[in-house]
Amino acid sequence: MLIQQTSNPDLWNQVWSKSSQDKSEFWEWVERESNGIRGTKIQNYILTHVGDIHKLKTIEVGSGLGIYSFILARLGAEVTLLDYSAQVLTLAEECFQKNALKAQFILQDALGIENDLHGKYDVAMSFGTVEHFRYPQRLQMIETHVNLVRNGGAIVISVPNKAFLPHEILKTYLQRRNKWELGYEGAFNRSEFFKLARQLQLSNSKLIGSAFLSDFQRYVQIYRSTSIFQQIFGSTSAKSQIIEKSSWLDDYFGADLVLLGIKNKKVSYERKS
Structure with missing residues (x-):
């Protein structure tokens, strides 16, 4: 099988350069996550354990377009986007300026x-970043979140869930056809996240998931849009609107797993040479 390269600036500049003309997906994600299952759980956790969002300083690590930074900025937070892709930071800045939001x-x-x-910072977060690294860099990326926040600050790390098979199957299919463009992606399972929470000495640690039923519907639509599906079953009708629904399946089988935790000691992790 093709060995996928780990995350690097050249890879992501290429990925984001293809998105420079169309930012419609950004606005779709903003609206979905603002009031969606995952977004609501994250906001409630921050409010409960850190404080009112409009008083907080946040940083999004490997931010991409900074969807969650955008959401929190609209709620009054002082937000920072950090990425090593100059291409995507330029795109993100355009999105923020268009809505007169500071970052x-x-x-x-x-x-x-x-x-x-x-x-x-009060909150360090990332969405779809850490899974693009193998160990030991995988652990170093997570330690970066802890280093960035103050004592009592929160970390929020969202990654693909290995138990969400529709994505894992699609990813494998695209990799075998050399159509996967996102480099290495190693999904997480719940046990890996629980182990990391203990290793990082987080308090009030919690593991949540995105809305499984809604995630599954979205992937059904993705599968229906593929050429191989349409060759077998013919063309399909336009995508239907998906309304997010919560269920007990979310925290186990949702497309995304999110580790939430509080830095309870003044620890600092030094990167070994």
């Missing part, structure tokens, strides 16, 4: 965070 944009490798950023 700080930092072009930097999350594996080499400057010390003056340590302990500066």
Whole structure:
């Protein structure tokens, strides 16, 4: 099987350059996550354990377009987007400016965070970032989140769930056809996240999932849009609107797993040479 390259700036500049002309997906994600199952759980956790969002300083690691930073900025948070892709930070800044939202944009490798950023934020978060690294960089990326927040600050790390088979099957199919463009992606399982929470000495740690039923419906639509499906079953009607629904399946089989935790000790992780 083709060995997928791990995350690097050249890879992601290429990915984001293809998105420069169409940002409609950004607005779809913003609206979905603002009031969706995952977004609501995250906002409630922050409110309960850290404080009112409009008083907080947040940083999104490997931010991409900064969908969650955008959501929190609309709620009054002081947000920072950090990424090592100059291409995507330019696109993100355009999205924020279009809505008259303020944000700080930092072009930097999350594996080499400057010390003056340590302990500066109330919340450090990432969405679809950590899974693109293998160990030991995988652990170093997560440690970066802990270093960035103050004592008592929260980390929010969202990654693909290995138990959500529709995505894993589609990813494998695209990789075998050399159509997967996102490099290495190693999905997480619940036990890996629980182990990391203990290792990082997080308090009030919690593992949540996105809306499984809605995620499943979206992937049904994705499968129906593929050429091989249409060759077998013919063309399908336009996509139907998906309304997010919560169920007991979410935290186990949702497309995304989210680790939530509070930094309860003044620990700092140094990157080994």
